Amino acid sequence: MIRNLLVAALLAGSATVADAAQWNFSYVASVGTISGQIDGTLQGDANTIFVSSLSGLQFNGTPGPALPFLASASSVVGGIPGPPALSLDGSANNILACSTDTVSSGCTSDGFAFVPAGFFAPPPVFFSGPAYGGAFFESYNAANWSITPAAIPEPSSWTMLIAGFGLVGAVVRRRQVVTRAA
Known part of the structure; x- marks a missing residue:
């Protein structure tokens, strides 16, 4: 479970700034x-x-x-x-x-x-x-x-950032469901 949370956090934090236009x-x-x-x-x-x-x-x-x-x-x-x-x-x-x-x-x-x-x-x-x-x-x-x-994030960075936050949310929600069942 900690591994999943770590992977999700790394995915969320991997957003980069594009070469500026x-x-x-x-x-x-x-x-x-x-x-x-x-x-x-x-x-x-x-x-x-x-x-x-x-x-x-x-x-x-x-x-x-x-x-x-x-x-x-x-x-x-x-x-x-x-x-x-x-x-x-x-x-x-x-x-x-x-x-x-x-x-x-x-x-x-x-x-x-x-x-x-x-x-x-x-x-x-x-x-x-x-x-x-x-x-x-x-x-x-x-x-x-x-x-x-000017720092302008690439669209793919926004997608990765949103996906990372979604994954973190899913892990947290799954953890709550598992905790309640126990």
Whole structure:
């Protein structure tokens, strides 16, 4: 009986966290702090994330407008095709995020961008619209970039966790029935 309980507890505790497809980020600019969540795919270099969406965006702790329209800044500014990308170490951020579908004209609405080196000046730059502080082409500083994986359990982990708790419950219930019969 103890063996069954031990097996059930091990099954319940074997739930693991998946390789993150979502990350929490923040960037401290001269005008304030932008933060939120990134959905995307980590590439083979284990540093670059191809961004599919941004959510939970805030500026200095206040919710900002959604930025559903994404492009790589280098494709909009310099015509160099590529997906919107952010990097874990902050060295290769290349994204333009807009609140309305004006990405191709340089995001004339609200939003923000990380533009890689060489498009406006040798250093990379950051700029943002009014809801995100209104930074105008300030030098980007990778030391002010922070990103951490968001813990999202895999569906199979949830299944194993529920099955483990069910097994623990069954063992406990069976033990109660056996105890009453004795």
